[in-house]
Amino acid sequence: xxxxxxxxxxxxxxxxxxxxxxxxxxxxxxxxxxxxxxxxxxxxxxxxxxxxxxxxxxxxxxxxxxxxxxxxxxxxxxxxxxxxxxxxxxxxxxxxxxxxxxxxxxxxxxxxxxxxxxxxxxxxxxxxxxxxxxxxxxxxxxxxxxxxxxxxxxxxxxxxxxxxxxxxxxxxxxxxxxxxxxxxxxxxxxxxxxxxxxxxxxxxxxxxxxxxxxxxxxxxxxxxxxxxxxxxxxxxxxxxxxxx
Amino acid sequence: xxxxxxxxxxxxxxxxxxxxxxxxxxxxxxxxxxxxxxxxxxxxxxxxxxxxxxxxxxxxxxxxxxxxxxxxxxxxxxxxxxxxxxxxxxxxxxxxxxxxxxxxxxxxxxxxxxxxxxxxxxxxxxxxxxxxxxxxxxxxxxxxxxxxxxxxxxxxxxxxxxxxxxxxxxxxxxxxxxxxxxxxxxxxxxxxxxxxxxxxxxxxxxxxxxxxxxxxxxxxxxxxxxxxxxxxxxxxxxxxxxxxxxxxxxxxxxxxxxxxxxxxxxxxxxxxxxxxxxxxxxxxxxxxxxxxxxxxxxxxxxxxxxxxxxxxxxxxxxxxxxxxxxxxxxxxxxxxxxxxxxxxxxxxxxxxxxxxxxxxxxxxxxxxxxxxxxxxxxxxxxxxxxxxxxxxxxxxxxxxxxxxxxxxxxxxxxxxxxxxxxxxxxxxxxxxxxxxxxxxxxxxxxxxxxxxxxxxxxxxxxxxxxxxxxxx
Ligand SMILES: Nc1ncnc2c1ncn2[C@@H]1O[C@H](COP(=O)(O)OP(=O)(O)OP(=O)(O)O)[C@@H](O)[C@H]1O
Ligand SMILES: [Mg+2]
Numbered sequence: 280x281x282x283x284x285x286x287x288x289x290x291x292x293x294x295x296x297x298x299x300x301x302x303x304x305x306x307x308x309x310x311x312x313x314x315x316x317x318x319x320x321x322x323x324x325x326x327x328x329x330x331x332x333x334x335x336x337x338x339x340x341x342x343x344x345x346x347x348x349x350x351x352x353x354x355x356x357x358x359x360x361x362x363x364x365x366x367x368x369x370x371x372x373x374x375x376x377x378x379x380x381x382x383x384x385x386x387x388x389x390x391x392x393x394x395x396x397x398x399x400x401x402x403x404x405x406x407x408x409x410x411x412x413x414x415x416x417x418x419x420x421x422x423x424x425x426x427x428x429x430x431x432x433x434x435x436x437x438x439x440x441x442x443x444x445x446x447x448x449x450x451x452x453x454x455x456x457x458x459x460x461x462x463x464x465x466x467x468x469x470x471x472x473x474x475x476x477x478x479x480x481x482x483x484x485x486x487x488x489x490x491x492x493x494x495x496x497x498x499x500x501x502x503x504x505x506x507x508x509x510x511x512x513x514x515x516x517x518x519x520x521x522x523x
Numbered sequence: 524x525x526x527x528x529x530x531x532x533x534x535x536x537x538x539x540x541x542x543x544x545x546x547x548x549x550x551x552x553x554x555x556x557x558x559x560x561x562x563x564x565x566x567x568x569x570x571x572x573x574x575x576x577x578x579x580x581x582x583x584x585x586x587x588x589x590x591x592x593x594x595x596x597x598x599x600x601x602x603x604x605x606x607x608x609x610x611x612x613x614x615x616x617x618x619x620x621x622x623x624x625x626x627x628x629x630x631x632x633x634x635x636x637x638x639x640x641x642x643x644x645x646x647x648x649x650x651x652x653x654x655x656x657x658x659x660x661x662x663x664x665x666x667x668x669x670x671x672x673x674x675x676x677x678x679x680x681x682x683x684x685x686x687x688x689x690x691x692x693x694x695x696x697x698x699x700x701x702x703x704x705x706x707x708x709x710x711x712x713x714x715x716x717x718x719x720x721x722x723x724x725x726x727x728x729x730x731x732x733x734x735x736x737x738x739x740x741x742x743x744x745x746x747x748x749x750x751x752x753x754x755x756x757x758x759x760x761x762x763x764x765x766x767x768x769x770x771x772x773x774x775x776x777x778x779x780x781x782x783x784x785x786x787x788x789x790x791x792x793x794x795x796x797x798x799x800x801x802x803x804x805x806x807x808x809x810x811x812x813x814x815x816x817x818x819x820x821x822x823x824x825x826x827x828x829x830x831x832x833x834x835x836x837x838x839x840x841x842x843x844x845x846x847x848x849x850x851x852x853x854x855x856x857x858x859x860x861x862x863x864x865x866x867x868x869x870x871x872x873x874x875x876x877x878x879x880x881x882x883x884x885x886x887x888x889x890x891x892x893x894x895x896x897x898x899x900x901x902x903x904x905x906x907x908x909x910x911x912x913x914x915x916x917x918x919x920x921x922x923x924x925x926x927x928x929x930x931x932x933x934x935x936x937x938x939x940x941x942x943x944x945x946x947x948x949x950x951x952x953x954x955x956x957x958x959x960x961x962x963x964x965x966x967x968x969x970x971x972x973x974x975x976x977x978x979x980x981x982x983x984x985x986x987x988x989x990x991x992x993x994x995x
Pocket of ligand 2: 896899960
């Protein structure tokens with residue numbers, strides 16, 4: 280927020296069919312120093328798109344007429360602008376399709392405004408980083424040591440194709456390890472990742488999360504082969520990772 | 524398919540048996556439990572009786588025939604001897620009579636009087652028969668016996684025939700007349716056994732065929748219980764079966780419509796509530812009073828949770844989630860870890876015991892929700908949650924969720940599974956639930972082909988028993 284004084288405020292396009300929600304959301308985001316333009320449906324959104332120079336789109340997937348998913352598809356042909364989807368509760372398929380289309384995050388309605396704000400900021404920050412990750416197309420699967428991570432579904436499959444459920448924290452941790460396979464991740468880097476996910480002392484949280492992960496990966500804690508402990512406080516995923 | 528009790532030995536074994544065990548076992552063996560088996564047993568029994576009756580009739584027939592032949596034989600032998608004696612010169616008569624004495628079971632002698640034996644008079648019908656048979660042997664009318672006496676018969680094993688010669692002397696012939704033995708042939712028994720076995724085999728085959736639709740109907744009813752969208756029964760076969768199948772299909776269609784209506788209504792309400800709740804949450808952000816805003820947001824979160832529960836209940840079978848292979852142990856650990864992450868104070872109160880790996884076929888998100896509901900109940904009402912995964916028994920895996928709370932009043936054990944039912948104690952609790960946790964859990968588990976039941980543990984506390992089918 281400090282740097283917002285210098286840089287022009289990010290411009291956000293909010294697409295939602297409910298006028299009250301549109302207006303309230305605009306007011307709420309403007310108070311957080313964003314510039315907001317609203318659109319009632321996909322048609323109006325297409326009309327305002329060309330001249331808006333938007334940095335982010337908040338998109339309700341349940342739009343009248345042309346649905347939100349179709350608009351997202353169209354948007355992807357136009358630009359790489361980050362998209363935060365608003366989905367109906369439990370509509371798994373819509374969410375998965377949306378993430379596969381390249382949406383950056385999602386929230387299900389009714390959402391908490393502050394949570395939306397946090398996601399918007401996180402997505403904008405990631406978009407701002409000149410990281411190599413943004414350029415790559417979202418991977419459908421990451422393979423390592425026989426295991427498969429499916430980012431769009433946020434799930435882990437064992438070598439024999441059995442789903443191994445993970446907690447949100449474990450999943451994020453594993454993604455971080457897989458993304459930087461064969462590189463040492465310090466405790467501090469991992470702490471950053473887990474912050475806000477876990478209550479209690481963070482140091483312990485990392486060790487607990489790592490040991491939980493090892494157990495689920497059937498990686499014996501004493502002679503861990505996959506997630507190795509590095510002396511001096513760090514971890515490394517020792518495996519070749521292939522993306523598909 | 525009844526849910527199997529926990530791994531503890533069934534208490535029935537300890538209870539005093541009303542009948543001796545061997546008798547029960549015998550009864551069990553002889554009296555099959557299936558309709559096909561019972562029908563077959565009854566039919567085979569009836570057939571055996573009919574067979575036996577037929578054989579008895581046949582045997583009696585044979586007895587008659589045998590007796591006829593025997594009588595005929597005796598009569599002819601007696602009269603032939605008589606003729607020989609009567610035609611012989613008087614001096615040689617005794618000699619001729621003795622020639623008859625060649626077999627051990629018969630004897631003949633000349634005597635001045637009719638046979639004196641310790642025998643009753645021969646039955647009249649037999650006498651008539653003997654007389655008629657004797658008339659068959661030709662001889663001059665003057666030589667025919669002047670008088671005839673018959674004593675004994677098959678009932679005594681002997682027959683004595685006295686024939687008076689024209690000169691007043693008597694020729695007394697005694698013959699063994701054994702009672703007929705109609706069962707005395709080997710083919711007889713074999714024929715009986717072969718026929719009975721063939722009839723039994725045919726009966727079992729036919730009954731099996733005829734009863735099969737009943738099993739199909741039962742399977743269809745079972746499938747409908749798990750999934751209202753199970754495919755309809757084919758309306759073919761014998762008239763009664765086709766009618767039953769049609770009636771069943773109609774009933775299934777009605778249930779389906781009813782469920783659809785209910786689901787539609789609940790989902791519609793849930794969907795409609797989403798927008799106003801979102802608006803209210805946004806409005807709350809503009810409230811000046813921090814405390815009031817926090818409280819309002821908490822209320823709205825609760826409201827949203829209720830809507831989400833209602834939607835989950837209306838959606839019934841977890842919507843469009845596909846079934847796939849899941850590591851049940853990782854799923855349980857995940858939900859326990861998430862529970863502990865959300866309430867760190869419960870860390871020591873939540874335990875897991877069981878194997879480290881077990882694969883089931885399930886809808887992971889839905890199954891996790893079902894088990895989470897049970898664990899939350901155990902924590903909320905029973906202070907702690909001990910989850911145990913019993914080693915698979917047959918094709919069923921059992922998950923137990925134990926707690927150390929007050930348990931559930933026995934009359935409420937089934938009621939708590941009804942939607943919106945909340946126990947007295949929980950209704951005025953600070954943290955309000957909706958009373959949908961258990962119904963959702965049961966819906967989800969039944970959609971998986973399993974179930975969940977609640978019970979009070981003898982040592983105190985409640986136990987939720989979850990059963991899930993294992994992949995074949
Ligand atoms: N382990 C338990 N020990 C004692 N009582 C229980 C236990 N589990 C459930 N109950 C009783 O059964 C009732 C119904 O439980 P259910 O989970 O369906 O609803 P809830 O917990 O009240 O609300 P929700 O789960 O929807 O937030 C509870 O209100 C409680 O009285
Ligand atoms: Mg509950």
